[in-house]
Amino acid sequence: MSKLSLVFVFSLIFSAGFAQIKPAKDQAYLVDGQGKPFFWLGDTAWELIHRLDKKEIESYFKKRASQGYNVIQTVALAELDGLTAPNRNGDLPLIDQDPAKPNEAYFKWVDWVVECAQRYDLQIALLPTWGDKIKLVWGPGPVVFNPENAYAYGKFIGERYKDQPNIIYVLGGDRNMETDEELATVNAMAKGIQEQDHGKHMMTYHPRGGYAASMIVKDAKWLDLDILQTGHWRKRYPTDSLIAEVRQPNRPILDGEPCYEDHPIQWKPEIGFFHALDIRQSAYRSVFAGACGHTYGHHGIWQMWQKGREPISSVEVDWKHGLKAKGGGQMQYLKKLMEQCRWYELTPTHISTDADDTLQALTSDHHLLIYQEQAKNFTVNINDLPMSISIFDPATGKSKRLENHSLTNNIEVNFPKKYINRDAVIIITLGNNS
Known part of the structure; x- marks a missing residue:
């Protein structure tokens, strides 16, 4: 077989394995091109195409891939003067700001970003x-x-x-479209889009805060x-209620x-900032309510802020240092936990404790996972005898098995002191696990 043929065969195999992410048939999770469950771990990089150069983009992709991220959210016609300020190559996306006249040089740049x-x-x-x-509502437009x-x-x-296998389309862009027009x-x-790609790529919608896509576009096919x-706007947003x-x-x-790490609460630095615990609470609350994944965001990264550039609101660190933020690095532990416990088989539920608390949980024939946003001792009764009980630390990704536990239906969980004012996941492997 010739080298050219080998390259072609490899290309076909690669494309088949990397085919479009799509919803699983009759299920509430995503699958990859081989039909394997795909846990979405996204990062918010709205201004990446608009503000970074090739070296910076490669560096950013390499870092996020090493941290377990598999989806990057970004924009072709960007928010921050996207039609009037050129990209790093000096190109504007549209000729005369006319959507019917896309600038080929700019979109060759978008091509490179996607392929990279x-x-x-x-x-x-x-x-x-x-x-x-x-x-418009706010922002520069036009x-x-x-x-x-x-x-x-x-x-x-x-x-x-x-024919590009790693594209997911997101319409909307932080706006709730309301009028007929x-x-x-x-x-x-x-x-x-769909007339040209025959519906090959998955499509969704990005609404304003406090809303879901389905609340705006309703039953759009x-x-x-x-x-x-x-x-x-707030810590501990009741994401579970909105999902329900x-x-x-x-x-x-x-x-x-969700809330971005190092972002000022309500855009007001005097109120405070969201930090790693807030990020974890938001992510676990969402996934334990039945989400098929989660998107992380950092205030310096979404706008690709660096010194010499006018920031949007108060920025604590630039985008390069933002890649080292604690909460962003800890998201990989959520993904690993969900993959280990086969999240696609888990069903969201609520668990009542002896203290009349109600905790978010995920359950299957194999596992019961209970999330506490601020860990405190509790007792809970379950139907199956547990085979093992562990504490999973969302901040480190490490698990600690609880020793000397009587294998009864009435489970008493006592946290080590280090978990006080921290979050934690209790992993109970159930007795009917094969």
């Missing part, structure tokens, strides 16, 4: 445009889309990436994945924009 991500086994959750180009040119732009994007514009863009934004309100048994759901 593929080399690191990263999916790109691509927003064709930020929402301020459809509906509004340039209507149903006609959104359809044309969608066809352009759909044709360009119809706004909704028609989003639907026209979705139609244009193109909505494959329901995404929430719980946002940056909109979750459907056969459609995956996740929080695509």
Whole structure:
């Protein structure tokens, strides 16, 4: 066999293994190109295409891939002066700010970013445009889309990436489209994309804080994945309640924009900042409510802030140092735990304790996982005799087996002192585990 043939065969094998992420049939989780369950661990890099150069992007992808991330959320027509400030190559995305006239040089750059991500086994959750180009509300805009040119732009994007295996489309862009014109514009863009790629790529929608995609686009046929934004307004957002309100048994759901690490609460530094514990609580609360994964965010990273650049709100560290933030590194432990316990077989539930507390939990024939946002001793009764009981530390990814535990249905959990004011997961392997 010739070298060229070998390359072609390898390409086919690689493409088959890296085919589009999609919802599992009649299930509320995602699968990869080989049909294997795919736990979404995303990072928010809205300004990556717009603000970074090749060396910086490679460095960013390499770091996130090493931390277990598999999805990067970013934008073609970016939020921060995306139509008026060029990328690092000096290119603007549109000629004369006309969506019907995309700039080929700029989109060759987008091509490179997507293909580079593929080399690191990263999916790109691509927003064709930020929402301020459809509906202003705040931000620089300008509004340039209507149903006609959104359809044309969608066809352009759909044709360009119809054979690219690591694309997930995200419409909306931090806006709740409400008027007939706004909704028609989003639907026209979705139609244009799907006409060219024949629905090959998964599609979702990024709403404003406090909403889910399904609350905005309702029963749109193109909505494959329901995404929430719980946002940056409060600690301990009741994500579980929002998920319970909109979750459907056969459609995956996740929080695509929770509170960001090192982000000022309510955008006001005087109130305080979100830090690692807040990030973990948000992530575990979401996944233990039935989410098919989670997206992390860092305040310096989403805007790719660095010295010499005007920050959005108060920024504690630049994007390069943000890659070392504690909460961001700890997200890989959540992913590893869920994969170890076969999260796709787990069902969200609530567990009542002897102290009349109600704890979030996930259960299957094999495991019972109980999450406490602030660990305190408790006793709980379960139907199956446990085979083992361990404490999993979300901050380190390490587990400690509880010794000298009587194997009865009435389980008493006593935490070591180091867990006080910390979060923890109790992992109970059930007696009928084969």
